[in-house]
Amino acid sequence: MKLHNDIPQHVAIIMDGNGRWAKNHGLPRAQGHRAGAESVREAIDACKEMGVQYLTLYAFSSENWNRPEAEVSALMLLLEKFLESKLSDLMRQDVRLLAIGQLDRLPAKTRATLDRVIAKTAENASLTLVLALSYGSREEIAEATKKIAAEVKSGALDLTDISPQLFSRYLYTADIPDPDLLIRTSGEMRVSNFLLWQISYAEMVIVNKLWPEFRQGDLFDAVREYQKRHRRFGGV
Ligand code: IPE
Ligand code: IPE
Ligand code: MG
Secondary structure, eight states, X not given: OOTTSSOOSEEXXXXXXXXXXXXXXXXXXXXXXHHHHHHHHHHHHHHHHHTOSEEEEEEEEGGGXXXXXXXXXHHHHHHHHHHHHXXXXXXXXXXXXXXXXXXXXXXXXXXXXXXXXXXXTTTOOSEEEEEEEEEOHHHHHHHHHHHHHHHHHHTSSOGGGOOHHHHHTTSTTTTSOOOSEEEEOTTOOOOTTSSTTTTTTOEEEEOOSOGGGOOHHHHXXXXXXXXXXXXXXXXX
């Protein structure tokens, strides 16, 4: 087991399959999301153990607002409860929380809980947990473009200043390195509007298990798979 060298600095996960897991167990979809929260704990523990520095979890997409209101409310409530119950663990494990997405769309109470946990964990340094909430990559790119255009218009930026490096600094992920490893559970081979810019050179691992079935060992396996890849970045 050579898990201790060549550890990805940033792992991003599209946590998919909660609904199907619930259906398979004859449970309402919300129960699938609840079961998925346990897998989040496992993923954090595995990242801590391996020394991964950034873990980004796709928890709620811009498109997920179109789900039935009852499911959206259940997810928001679950998120609040998760954050409240997880704060002491985050402090003990030295995990800093960040969030990316259109956070102003979150219910006020969810947003307040999120902001509180972000503020409390701000000095933690072993692992940065980034929750993608009300997140859509196209929205992120459009917002960045608007900010850049406004600065060009005001004269703060010159057209010739615009480069991939500059553009990256206008995304929600400005201070976060690009993911090295992108995992999606439930066997779906699509990106679903997640970090389109940032995953340009990420290695992708598709896991067939549904998210509530995902355990620490599955993350170790994905990292082993990553370690077998030869990243060329367009070179030879
Ligand atoms: C992922 O599970 C969680 C969210 C998108 C919030 P899903 O709810 O998408 O589960 P499936 O894909 O319907 O099984
Ligand atoms: C992607 O899963 C979003 C999250 C995991 C939060 P979805 O279940 O929403 O994506 P699609 O609909 O299968 O593309
Ligand atoms: Mg899904």
